[in-house]
Amino acid sequence: xxxxxxxxxxxxxxxxxxxxxxxxxxxxxxxxxxxxxxxxxxxxxxxxxxxxxxxxxxxxxxxxxxxxxxxxxxxxxxxxxxxxxxxxxxxxxxxxxxxxxxxxxxxxxxxxxxxxxxxxxxxxxxxxxxxxxxxxxxxxxxxxxxxxxxxxxxxxxxxxxxxxxxxxxxxxxxxxxxxxxxxxxxxxxxxxxxxxxxxxxxxxxxxxxxxxxxxxxxxxxxxxxxxxxxxxxxxxxxxxxxxxxxxxxxxx
Numbered sequence: 001x002x003x004x005x006x007x008x009x010x011x012x013x014x015x016x017x018x019x020x021x022x023x024x025x026x027x028x029x030x031x032x033x034x035x036x037x038x039x040x041x042x043x044x045x046x047x048x049x050x051x052x053x054x055x056x057x058x059x060x061x062x063x064x065x066x067x068x069x070x071x072x073x074x075x076x077x078x079x080x081x082x083x084x085x086x087x088x089x090x091x092x093x094x095x096x097x098x099x100x101x102x103x104x105x106x107x108x109x110x111x112x113x114x115x116x117x118x119x120x121x122x123x124x125x126x127x128x129x130x131x132x133x134x135x136x137x138x139x140x141x142x143x144x145x146x147x148x149x150x151x152x153x154x155x156x157x158x159x160x161x162x163x164x165x166x167x168x169x170x171x172x173x174x175x176x177x178x179x180x181x182x183x184x185x186x187x188x189x190x191x192x193x194x195x196x197x198x199x200x201x202x203x204x205x206x207x208x209x210x211x212x213x214x215x216x217x218x219x220x221x222x223x224x225x226x227x228x229x230x231x232x233x234x235x236x237x238x239x240x241x242x243x244x245x246x247x248x249x250x251x252x
Contacts, residue, residue: 001215001247003029003240004058006179006224008036010232015039019049024233026053028240034059034087034177034222043080050082058220059085059151059177061123064092068105075116086113087121087151087177093128093138106146121149121177126160126186126195129167143171150174153224154210155181155203159195164206165213178214181224182207197226199235201242211246 005025007014014021018039025033033055038046050057060083066074067088078086091105092098110120128139142148150171154164156179168175182203184196200207200223214221223243225235 001221001243002031003180003243004032004034004220004222005030005236005240006034006036006061006222008061009223009225009236009239011036012228012232014232018046021233022049022053022055025236026055028237029244030055030223030236030240032056032058032220032222034061035083036061036089038077038081043077047081057081057083058222059083059087059121061087061089064088064090064102064105067120068109071109071112075113075118078118079116084118085121085177086118087123088148089123090125091122093136093141094132096132096134096136099132099134099136099138099141103141103145106142106148110146110148119149119176121151123151123179124153124156126156129157129160129162143174148174149176151177151179151222153179153181155179155183155195155197155205155224158205159183159185164210168210168213168217168219172217175217175219177220177222178210179224180207180210180214180221181205181226183226199225199227199229199242200239202238207242208246211243 010021091102093102113120152167157164157167182198182200182205184204186195223239225239229235
């Protein structure tokens with residue numbers, strides 16, 4: 001199988017040497033990347049790096065302010081780097097007023113983005129599945145009030161108390177990407193009550209179930225591992241090795 005990597009997973013080294021990070025990620029066996037910033041590199045430079053190391057850029061995480069307020073430059077960069085998928089890694093939704101702002105901005109920008117041949121997606125954390133201060137479920141409101149696509153972060157859905165594969169099925173017609181991520185949910189995590197990210201195969205998330213569902217649905221699987229334990233490259237190497245083992249077992 002082909003796996004992508006969300007480069008936030010290796011943020012400790014990507015910010016220091018983006019090209020070397022891409023090289024090492026490719027050598028591990030990842031075939032595509034989802035970026036979380038370009039670290040002041042031009043689109044032409046990034047495109048050349050990706051081509052040199054045999055990688056494609058499946059998607060980007062691009063901040064909502066950049067998309068909503070500077071979408072012309074955002075679109076231009078994406079077209080030059082060869083990426084058709086812009087993913088919002090979050091946007092305001094903690095009140096009805098904030099959610100209305102986000103919905104209106106998406107509905108304003110999305111037709112323009114699509115007219116240029118690109119697609120706009122939204123990536124969830126756990127709070128999008130829980131009532132906001134005004135009792136609204138942001139993920140449901142975005143589904144009802146916009147045509148935005150979704151990238152389901154399956155760990156955060158799990159952390160919200162949901163069955164990740166049910167969420168994937170619910171948004172089947174709006175879904176092209178998932179984050180395959182592991183960890184320990186909030187209620188059984190550290191004393192401060194934060195969920196703990198773990199490399200794939202070492203947490204409590206239903207990794208095998210989610211991976212199988214993603215395969216059945218023909219989704220792009222993007223690995224994300226946030227713990228930097230002991231560093232990002234070591235962590236994502238454990239992730240791809242675990243997935244390669246699953247692949248090998250299926251071929252036997």
